[in-house]
Amino acid sequence: MRLDRDFFAEPAREVARRLIGARLVRRFDDGRFAVGRIVETEAYVGPEDLACHASRGRTARTEVMFGPPGHAYVFLVYGMHHCLNAVTDPQGRPAAVLLRAIEPVMGIAAPTNGPGRLCRALGIDLAFYGEDLCGERLFVEAGAPRAPVDASARIGVDYAGAWARRRLRFSERRNPFVSGRRGAPRKRLSRPGASPTVALR
DNA sequence: TGCCGGATCCTG
DNA sequence: AGGATCCGGCAA
Numbered sequence: 346m347r348l349d350r351d352f353f354a355e356p357a358r359e360v361a362r363r364l365i366g367a368r369l370v371r372r373f374d375d376g377r378f379a380v381g382r383i384v385e386t387e388a389y390v391g392p393e394d395l396a397c398h399a400s401r402g403r404t405a406r407t408e409v410m411f412g413p414p415g416h417a418y419v420f421l422v423y424g425m426h427h428c429l430n431a432v433t434d435p436q437g438r439p440a441a442v443l444l445r446a447i448e449p450v451m452g453i454a455a456p457t458n459g460p461g462r463l464c465r466a467l468g469i470d471l472a473f474y475g476e477d478l479c480g481e482r483l484f485v486e487a488g489a490p491r492a493p494v495d496a497s498a499r500i501g502v503d504y505a506g507a508w509a510r511r512r513l514r515f516s517e518r519r520n521p522f523v524s525g526r527r528g529a530p531r532k533r534l535s536r537p538g539a540s541p542t543v544a545l546r
Numbered sequence: 547t548g549c550c551g552g553a554t555c556c557t558g
Numbered sequence: 559a560g561g562a563t564c565c566g567g568c569a570a
Contacts, residue, residue, distance in 0.1 A: 387553070396553070406566055426554045443553060461554050471565090501553050524554095538564030548570085558559085 348485045351477070354412035357440040361388035361515050364431070366490035369447055371467040372482050379467055381447030381457055382488060384520045387499045388513040389430070391440045396505035399439030408440035409475045417476040418482065419469060426461030427470050431478055431485075434489040445500075445514075448522040459524040492518040500524070 353360055364383045384458045389397035398420070399407045409418050410432050418430035418441045430441035447457045449465065455466040464470065469483075478485055496512040503509050516523045 390552075398553080401567080404567070420553080421563095421565060422552055423554050424552085428553060430553085445553085456555095459554070485566075499553070504552095550561100550566105550567095550569105555562090557561090 346487045347479070348487055350413065350415040350479055351359075352485075353431055353433050354435055355433065357390045357442050358513060359514065360431065360433045361386040361442040362494060362496075364444070364485070365494045365517050366440060366488045366517050368450060368488050370484050370486060371445065371469070373468065379452040380450040381453055381463075381467075383444060383449055383485075384453040385444075385446035385458075385516040385523045386514070387443040387445060387480065388433075388515075389441050390513065391434065391438060393439075394505075395508045396499060396502035397440065398439075403439070403466060407439060410441055412436060412475075415478045417469075417473050417478055419464075419471055419474045419476075420489050421471060422461070427464035428460040429464050429467075429469050429473070430492040434469065446516075446522050446524045448520060453540075458522050490517050496517070 363410045364386050367383050369381050369383055382412050394400055399410045403411055409416055413436045415430050416432045418432050420428055421427050423429055428443060432441050434440040445460045447463055449457055453466055456462040459464045495516050495518050497514045498510055498512060
């Protein structure tokens with residue numbers, strides 16, 4: 346069942362939590378589909394949230410967040426990567442949920458762990474700014490998480506003071522497609538004098 | 547009109 | 559650990 350606009354009209358935190366396990370569907374112009382289970386999200390809860398772009402006012406870039414929910418807020422970061430958000434909350438209250446990672450289900454043969462990779466894999470760029478997420482090219486189907494949903498601090502928003510510490514990031518526990526530490530621990534193969542205990546995650 | 551910084555990713 | 563790379567926002 347496809348998620349309708351009412352689903353997105355709820356507070357960003359709720360929507361972010363409920364999107365874990367749902368399926369993101371991208372329909373390309375040639376009719377082919379790409380589908381992924383959403384396994385990681387972040388809530389940007391409103392103008393008072395110093396990590397939310399809308400906290401710096403209503404501008405051309407943030408305009409879509411002030412409009413009706415269920416539309417795409419896409420922006421460019423670091424000059425090369427796109428990020429896909431779903432606008433949430435009732436119209437007039439600017440808030441959104443960043444889609445950070447999906448688990449490939451169908452028609453995906455590229456990394457999808459991380460917001461930039463997700464957009465690249467699905468062919469999403471600034472042309473999708475304002476796209477209706479209850480439309481034909483991009484939509485979401487209901488689905489439930491398969492494991493407990495963890496809440497943690499959002500990534501890359503250290504500048505936001507106390508807001509950076511709020512646990513507004515949601516991820517499906519132990520899902521390997523969640524962004525962040527990939528595969529084995531970074532470098533620590535053996536520490537001199539370390540006890541021979543096995544890897545500690 | 548110019549400049550600065552970023553909700554990231556990849557390579558060395 | 560550092561560089562790529564470019565758009566929006568704000569200062570001038």
